[in-house]
Every structure is written in structure tokens, then in C-alpha cells.
Amino acid sequence: MSLDAKKVARIARLARIGLSDAEVETYRREMDGIIGWVDQLNEVDVTDVPPMIGSELASARLRKDEVTDGNRQEAVLSNAPEREGPFYTVPKVVE
Amino acid sequence: MSNYRITGNTGEWEIVVGMEVHAQVVSQSKLFSGASASYGGEPNSHVSLVDAGFPGMLPVLNEECVAQAVRTGLGLRAKINKFSRFDRKNYFYADLPTGYQISQFEHPIIGEGKVEIELPDGEVRVIGVTRLHLEQDAGKSIHDQDPTRSFIDLNRAGVALMEIVSEPDIRSPEEAGAYLRKLRQILRYLGTCDGNMEEGSMRADVNVSVRRPGEEGYRTRCEIKNLNSVRYVMQAIEIEAERQIDIWEEGGTIDQETRLFDHVKGETRSLRTKEDAHDYRYFPDPDLLPLELEQSWIDELKAHLPELPEDKRARLEKEYGVSRYESAVLTAEQSVADFYEEVAKGQDARLATNWILGDFFAALNRTGRSIENSPVSAQGLRELLGLISDSTINGKIAKEVLEDMVETGESAQAIVDRKGLKQVTDTGAIEKSIQEILDANADKVAEYKSGKEKLFGFFVGQTMKAMKGKANPALVNELLKKMLSA
Numbered sequence: 001m002s003l004d005a006k007k008v009a010r011i012a013r014l015a016r017i018g019l020s021d022a023e024v025e026t027y028r029r030e031m032d033g034i035i036g037w038v039d040q041l042n043e044v045d046v047t048d049v050p051p052m053i054g055s056e057l058a059s060a061r062l063r064k065d066e067v068t069d070g071n072r073q074e075a076v077l078s079n080a081p082e083r084e085g086p087f088y089t090v091p092k093v094v095e
Numbered sequence: 096m097s098n099y100r101i102t103g104n105t106g107e108w109e110i111v112v113g114m115e116v117h118a119q120v121v122s123q124s125k126l127f128s129g130a131s132a133s134y135g136g137e138p139n140s141h142v143s144l145v146d147a148g149f150p151g152m153l154p155v156l157n158e159e160c161v162a163q164a165v166r167t168g169l170g171l172r173a174k175i176n177k178f179s180r181f182d183r184k185n186y187f188y189a190d191l192p193t194g195y196q197i198s199q200f201e202h203p204i205i206g207e208g209k210v211e212i213e214l215p216d217g218e219v220r221v222i223g224v225t226r227l228h229l230e231q232d233a234g235k236s237i238h239d240q241d242p243t244r245s246f247i248d249l250n251r252a253g254v255a256l257m258e259i260v261s262e263p264d265i266r267s268p269e270e271a272g273a274y275l276r277k278l279r280q281i282l283r284y285l286g287t288c289d290g291n292m293e294e295g296s297m298r299a300d301v302n303v304s305v306r307r308p309g310e311e312g313y314r315t316r317c318e319i320k321n322l323n324s325v326r327y328v329m330q331a332i333e334i335e336a337e338r339q340i341d342i343w344e345e346g347g348t349i350d351q352e353t354r355l356f357d358h359v360k361g362e363t364r365s366l367r368t369k370e371d372a373h374d375y376r377y378f379p380d381p382d383l384l385p386l387e388l389e390q391s392w393i394d395e396l397k398a399h400l401p402e403l404p405e406d407k408r409a410r411l412e413k414e415y416g417v418s419r420y421e422s423a424v425l426t427a428e429q430s431v432a433d434f435y436e437e438v439a440k441g442q443d444a445r446l447a448t449n450w451i452l453g454d455f456f457a458a459l460n461r462t463g464r465s466i467e468n469s470p471v472s473a474q475g476l477r478e479l480l481g482l483i484s485d486s487t488i489n490g491k492i493a494k495e496v497l498e499d500m501v502e503t504g505e506s507a508q509a510i511v512d513r514k515g516l517k518q519v520t521d522t523g524a525i526e527k528s529i530q531e532i533l534d535a536n537a538d539k540v541a542e543y544k545s546g547k548e549k550l551f552g553f554f555v556g557q558t559m560k561a562m563k564g565k566a567n568p569a570l571v572n573e574l575l576k577k578m579l580s581a
Binding site for chain 1: 149
């Protein structure tokens, strides 16, 4: 699998990252290299091997349904670039 | 099969509808964090650092949310998948702090099930359920507080939702309404979702397409998002179907797209999203291990499942002899059914049914109260009906007593004592009263005797009136007959 410039531009758009044409070319080359490297895995025959998600030895740990968190408004808002009273604010987004 | 058709300019059309219902899971805390899942609260107070997407925070699955999904699956007679998995659905929006929603894409917790709906004409249809999966809710964006900014409240972010997807089995707006109502009823019985549509606990997306009757396969569909009432669902389907029919009939084609329903203008509108907005790039969430369920745990949940609406209905019909219609009304809400049973158990069930569906419901309507904060308790109503059954009071007086109970909150017995409403069963007193009526209306007695028998009702009425409604009606009838034929 190899990447063309169009695909790189699309990936950047989905990630909301603006790239110049020169940057697109840079990333295309770099990402192509990474994919090529990971592609070596295709040399392994995995017929009849089920996909492994996490460790096969464990399944999800569950927690009790109890309120143990929250009421930490200041901490939650501490990284907000902008706020208004108890809210985060962002540039207006209306669809 | 449904006969619902829309007539266009070129002939008849049938509609095809599938629904995705988002139901908020009843739980104390969120799906992956220990913050409160309760509605309301100061903005951003029911939020943990997990919900706010702080770096390094890890999600841990809430056991009760899993149990609620399994209970719902059992209630929908659906396949419970012992293996399921969580995936990330990636998109950017200001009220989604992590940039992805944790959902279940490839391996949902619940597989195929079914919902039986009953239409007004009594016809029963089965609507297939494709799947049910667990996912997180997003936060809330508030757009009307500032001209240039949107305000974000993350209290909802991370609350557990069940997305219940139906097969495209629905063929009319009425069926869609019936399906949503039935689903809501089942979830409320199970206690897995409160079904409160005003607070957004249940919202529906509907997929609508049209085709000619008898046509094979489906045409392109459009999805109408975020409908929060049964009425809007029904209206949106009809309006969207008509829009599509116009386009087909003019020789156009339908683009598959997401649309919004504007109930004020009565139209659906395209949501002009970018062409790649729906590339969610799902992948397994590396922070979460697969969810594996033990059969013994599923069995235990099943053993403690509450009685479902259909089962309760059948039982009420059998145990209390109520009709098919009556059982539907009595089981619409579990609280009504509970109230009914508390009143009817070990009593004259017919009397209880008639009183609850009649005067009692009327009293609720009149006072604008619900069964949960009924002005008359089940015990209180039971006592009132007991007084009818043992002939302490007659039915007419009982209506008056019920009104008094609603107003004063006093017990039936206390009201009967206070107002002296005890039924007169003393034949001597009734005979005396009847004699006075007959004497005062000699002309009518003569008419009656010459064959005008419907005057009998007049004599009954006069006697009851003279006795202030307290006479035993059966005795009045009996004695009147005797005395008129004397």
C-alpha cells in the first residue's frame, strides 16, 4: 500500500490539520515509509488466527455503579482556553 | 401488511422506515467514569477528568450499564452476545472532548430481537430489532447565549446510551409511533431507561425511503436526526416521504443524506455536512479489553427480570377478566397496573376495573395529577369500592364520595359518616318514601297502569331524589314494582 498526495490531504483534513503542498509531500514520504515498515507484518501467514484485541488472557474489568467522581469544575475548566462562568466556550459552531 | 399508501401524481407509494433509538441507560454513574449520570446539575459539575478527555485518563466500564443492556436485550427477546467490544468513532465536535465517541461497531452487546406492536385496528405486527449497542453520550453545546461563541457543558458527556436499531420493517407513520411507544414501554418496565423524551432520555433517528407497492428492494433513504417525540417522528416520516415522492415523480433521484426536521415550518432540511464528515474511521479502543459475559450472570439477570408488558397484559386478562382493550390501558404504565392490582386484588374485579378506568381516571384528569401522585391512594379507592360491595353505599353516592376524597383527602368511610351517606336498606323507610311519591303523582300512576311503562324510571328517580340518593337502588326497584302493581 502506498499513499498519494490526495490521501494525505484527506487524512490531514479529517484530523483538522492544515498542510501546505510542500508539507503534504513531506508527510506523504514519511508516512509511506512507516506504512512500508509495518507492511512487513503481511509476510506472516495469519490464516485461521483470530484478531487479538488486547491480551487474550483478560477481558474487561468492570467497576461498581457508584458516583465516585465529579464536582471538580475548576479542574475540568483549568485547561480551557476560554470560559464563561461554569462553561467552556468555543468559536460559535452551528450547523 | 400495512395498507398505508401515499398517493402521488403518478400513482400510489409505500414507505419504508427503520429507526435508531438512543435510550439513556438508568445508572448512578457514567459508562466509563465515576461522575454522576443524573440530569441537570451545575454546568460541568458532573464531569470527571475521563469525561473531559484529559491526557492519561483511562475508561473503566460500569457493570450496571452492561447489566442494563443485557436486561434490555432479554426484554426484546434478543440474542445476547457473550463477546462484544468497544470501538472508537472518530469525529470532531466541540462537545466531544476526546475527539472520539466510545461505541460498539463490529461486535455489539445485543444482536437480533423483536418488538411486537399493536395497531389501533387490533392488528399485531412484529418489527425486527437488528442490534443494540452501548455508547457514550456527548456533551451539550449552547448556541444562543453569545453572538460569537458556543458554550459547552459536559455534564452529559460520557453518560451511557443504548442505541437500538430496527430493521426497515416499519410501513406507516402509525407503525413508527407504535414502535417507539412500545419500545419506551418495555424500557420503562425493565427500568433500563426512564423514557423521558422531554429531557432527551429517548431520541430517535428515522431512515425513510419510498417505493411502489410490490416493488422489490429498497430505494435510497434519508436519515432524519434527533426527533424527541412520537408526534414529531410521525410527522417527519410523512413529510419526508412526500418530499421524496415529489422528487421521484419529477424524474429526479434521492441523495442519501442526513436531514433535520423543522416542526415549525413542517419540512425536513438537508444538513449540509462536508462530504467526508461521515468517515468515522472506527477502530477497536486500545484502552478497553473485550467484554466477555458469563452465561450464569446472564441467567441471573434473566431470573430477576420484571414482568414485561405483554405478560402482564395476558395475566390481567386471565386473573381479573379484563378485556383486551382494558388490559392495554391498564398496562400502558407499570405504575397504573400496580395501582390497579392493589385495588382489584381479592375484590370485585369488574367493579375495580370500571371505577379505575372511569371515575378514577376522570378524577386524575380533572386534577391534572398522575398516578404517582394520585390524590387518592390505592388503599383509599379499595376501601371505597369495599363500601359499594358490602352495600354500605350505592354507586351513585360513591361517585360523590370519590369527589370528596379527591378534595379533602379524607377516607371514604369518614366521608360517609360525616355526610350521613350510608345507604338506606330499611324497607319501611323506602316504602314510606315511595308511597308519598305515588300519592303526589296519582295522574302518573294512572298513566303507568294504563300501559305507559317507561314512567317507571320517573318513579325511581323521584324516590331516589326524595331519599337524597341514599336508597339502595335494587330495593327501590323491587318495592316500586310491588307497590305499583298492587
